[in-house]
Amino acid sequence: MNRYYWILGAFAALVVLLAVGLNLNPRDVPSPLVGKPAPAFRLAVLNQPGQTMGPEDMKGKVWLLNVWASWCVSCREEHPVLVEFSRRGSGTPVVGLNYKELRGDGAIDMRRVPAEQEVPLALERANGWLQAHGDPYLLTVMDIDGRVGIDYGVYGVPETYVIDKNGIIRMKHTGPVSPQVLGEKILPLVAELNK
Amino acid sequence: MKLFSCFIFLLGLLSGPVFATATNEAAVADDPVAEKRLQELSKELRCLVCQNETIAGSNAELAVDLRREIRGMIRDGRSDNEILDFMVSRYGDFVLYRPPVKGITILLWAGPIALLLIGLLVMRSYLKRRNSRVASNSPLSAEETRRAEALLKEIEDK
Numbered sequence: 029m030n031r032y033y034w035i036l037g038a039f040a041a042l043v044v045l046l047a048v049g050l051n052l053n054p055r056d057v058p059s060p061l062v063g064k065p066a067p068a069f070r071l072a073v074l075n076q077p078g079q080t081m082g083p084e085d086m087k088g089k090v091w092l093l094n095v096w097a098s099w100c101v102s103c104r105e106e107h108p109v110l111v112e113f114s115r116r117g118s119g120t121p122v123v124g125l126n127y128k129e130l131r132g133d134g135a136i137d138m139r140r141v142p143a144e145q146e147v148p149l150a151l152e153r154a155n156g157w158l159q160a161h162g163d164p165y166l167l168t169v170m171d172i173d174g175r176v177g178i179d180y181g182v183y184g185v186p187e188t189y190v191i192d193k194n195g196i197i198r199m200k201h202t203g204p205v206s207p208q209v210l211g212e213k214i215l216p217l218v219a220e221l222n223k
Numbered sequence: 224m225k226l227f228s229c230f231i232f233l234l235g236l237l238s239g240p241v242f243a244t245a246t247n248e249a250a251v252a253d254d255p256v257a258e259k260r261l262q263e264l265s266k267e268l269r270c271l272v273c274q275n276e277t278i279a280g281s282n283a284e285l286a287v288d289l290r291r292e293i294r295g296m297i298r299d300g301r302s303d304n305e306i307l308d309f310m311v312s313r314y315g316d317f318v319l320y321r322p323p324v325k326g327i328t329i330l331l332w333a334g335p336i337a338l339l340l341i342g343l344l345v346m347r348s349y350l351k352r353r354n355s356r357v358a359s360n361s362p363l364s365a366e367e368t369r370r371a372e373a374l375l376k377e378i379e380d381k
Binding site: 058128 | 274284285288311312315316317
């Protein structure tokens with residue numbers, strides 16, 4: 029009899045292990061960048077010709093960096109959350125990082141896009157998207173070739189980074205920001221960092 | 224996101240061969256030694272978009288970008304370790320197909336060995352118990368001996 033309890037116990041342990049393991053989100057890969065300085069960049073600002081922006085411009089502020097693209101389906105899901113967030117006037121700036129506006133779009137054959145037209149086309153598309161869905165961003169910078177995305181370890185758009193006053197990344201969220209994620213994870217952290 | 228990944232995956236299936244020849248051939252022509260290094264390195268790296276593929280085997284956008292990045296670093300004369308460090312500092316240990324042995328990965332590396340040891344211990348204790356049970360069995364009683372002999376005799380008689 030004793031032996032059957034053993035087997036039952038081992039089986040229950042296996043069930044628990046699998047239940048936990050299979051319910052983990054395999055996309056939640058911990059970012060090694062948390063606790064490190066936000067990688068530097070200098071990128072062109074959307075709608076402000078000649079202007080560039082980098083993380084050092086935000087020194088002294090707690091801010092969010094939100095990676096988005098018009099081809100990104102999940103971005104449509106999170107966008108109203110961000111628009112609502114900026115409309116409430118929380119005072120926390122959100123900078124948009126437009127990630128591979130053209131090159132990331134699987135529907136576009138880049139061999140058919142003339143090199144000199146890539147940037148204007150990308151700007152036009154990014155703009156059109158913000159006009160259609162609302163613009164919650166302080167400003168948006170254009171990562172045309174995705175190099176900055178690589179520095180930030182971007183692998184699934186949308187992604188959102190919380191960066192503190194000293195330019196240190198404090199949190200990374202992969203996937204759409206839901207009202208729960210915003211209210212329960214991001215905002216408490218921002219409030220604490222603002223203290 | 225899931226739907227989108229599936230779509231990209233399907234797209235990848237459809238367009239795979241086209242991309243593969245387009246991205247690989249040009250570079251092979253450039254420098255076969257560098258290309259060999261690129262292949263070796265990208266076999267060590269996981270594509271984070273399609274997590275069970277290496278960067279070498281994947282045609283996801285990100286894998287193509289990372290191969291381009293590695294190619295650039297090889298051209299700049301960076302060592303293999305520098306290139307792997309570059310990836311780990313951005314994507315974490317998860318990007319390595321052979322993650323380093325350290326606190327958080329100890330279960331991953333030692334787990335199978337631990338399970339084997341547990342199995343051996345269980346087997347040993349089971350065999351021990353069985354042996355002692357067989358050994359401790361009392362010899363046949365007089366009645367049993369008589370019956371056994373009777374049965375044996377019966378067979379011989381046949």
